[in-house]
Amino acid sequence: MGPTSRDSVHLPVMAEEIVHHLTVVTDGAYLDLTAGLGGHLLALSKSVDESARLYGVDKDGEAVRVASKRLEKVNQHCKIIQSSYVDILDTVAQFGDDRFDGILLDLGLSSLQLDTAARGFSHNEDGPLDMRFDQEKGLRTAADLVNGLSQSQLANLFRDYGEERRSARIAAAIVRERQKEMILTTSHLKTIILSSSAPAHQKKTLSRIFQALRIAVNSELDSLAEALPNIVSILNSGGRLAVLAYHSLEDRIVKRFFQQQIKGCICPPRLPVCICGKLPTLRAVTRKALLPSQTEIESNPRARSARLRVVERI
Numbered sequence: 416m417g418p419t420s421r422d423s424v425h426l427p428v429m430a431e432e433i434v435h436h437l438t439v440v441t442d443g444a445y446l447d448l449t450a451g452l453g454g455h456l457l458a459l460s461k462s463v464d465e466s467a468r469l470y471g472v473d474k475d476g477e478a479v480r481v482a483s484k485r486l487e488k489v490n491q492h493c494k495i496i497q498s499s500y501v502d503i504l505d506t507v508a509q510f511g512d513d514r515f516d517g518i519l520l521d522l523g524l525s526s527l528q529l530d531t532a533a534r535g536f537s538h539n540e541d542g543p544l545d546m547r548f549d550q551e552k553g554l555r556t557a558a559d560l561v562n563g564l565s566q567s568q569l570a571n572l573f574r575d576y577g578e579e580r581r582s583a584r585i586a587a588a589i590v591r592e593r594q595k596e597m598i599l600t601t602s603h604l605k606t607i608i609l610s611s612s613a614p615a616h617q618k619k620t621l622s623r624i625f626q627a628l629r630i631a632v633n634s635e636l637d638s639l640a641e642a643l644p645n646i647v648s649i650l651n652s653g654g655r656l657a658v659l660a661y662h663s664l665e666d667r668i669v670k671r672f673f674q675q676q677i678k679g680c681i682c683p684p685r686l687p688v689c690i691c692g693k694l695p696t697l698r699a700v701t702r703k704a705l706l707p708s709q710t711e712i713e714s715n716p717r718a719r720s721a722r723l724r725v726v727e728r729i
């Protein structure tokens with residue numbers, strides 16, 4: 416599928432709300448740390464001046480190629496680099512700016528990744544059990560985990576990253592099956608999951624197990640927790656950070672980090688006066704997480720579970 420046909424199916428989630436909250440100055444520097452197909456950068460480019468600098472980062476080489484092509488037509492200063500947002504303090508040297516007025520993190524995977532069977536992210540398509548965002552640098556595939564982890568490691572992974580109640584049963588079924596034959600494809604794994612889950616919950620269980628593997632393959636939660644303080648450190652004062660999360664595990668990490676930075680002080684509540692001396696670094700822009708409108712969910716079902724939080728650097 417070429418970039419043009421992909422463009423027609425990719426709709427950036429909550430783009431209106433993100434552009435509204437992120438564009439504090441129209442000639443500033445903006446950074447999308449999960450550029451994907453460049454949907455949010457394109458939306459941003461329409462609300463800023465031509466002199467604004469737009470930058471992007473994505474782990475996925477194919478996404479970087481597609482997004483760069485789409486953006487070069489609308490913003491001559493745009494630069495998109497293949498890298499992990501975890502390494503942003505190093506990557507930033509390759510941009511023309513090292514402080515930003517707006518930064519976006521749109522977590523999870525893109526429709527390009529989900530719809531490409533060969534990437535192995537979807538249980539609706541048959542493909543190799545890969546699931547790496549970065550196929551060049553990523554060391555472990557989902558097949559490595561499914562065939563290499565012990566039964567209890569698999570059960571913990573499905574419970575912790577998929578919040579799946581039948582995790583032990585599914586892990587046992589995987590281990591039984593792999594003693595006969597290695598599990599290398601999404602359809603093989605799907606058959607095992609279906610045979611060990613209750614008919615009424617099959618679709619949810621499939622999504623949870625695939626989500627758990629994807630999170631583990633790409634160290635998604637650790638990356639997020641590690642990167643957030645560095646991301647805040649490259650915001651201009653008054654600059655904003657918007658984070659779109661799609662499940663409670665990642666949203667919890669974002670929410671807790673924001674709460675801590677908004678509060679500043681980390682002294683135990685029993686102390687009558689502050690002794691840590693830590694000051695707030697962030698101010699909440701959105702009091703609670705914003706949700707997509709019903710109209711957006713109808714036109715873009717991928718937006719269904721999105722939660723948007725926005726903060727401003729003090």
Ligand SMILES: C[S@@+](CC[C@H](N)C(=O)[O-])C[C@H]1O[C@@H](n2cnc3c(N)ncnc32)[C@H](O)[C@@H]1O
Pocket residue numbers: 425426427428448449450451452453454455456472473474475478498499500501521522523524525526548633638
């Ligand atoms: C939901 S998509 C972003 C879609 C994008 N906002 C758009 O409108 O086209 C998430 C993207 O984040 C990328 N990604 C995931 N983890 C990453 C990381 N640690 N560093 C950089 N990019 C990452 C994925 O490769 C994927 O392209």
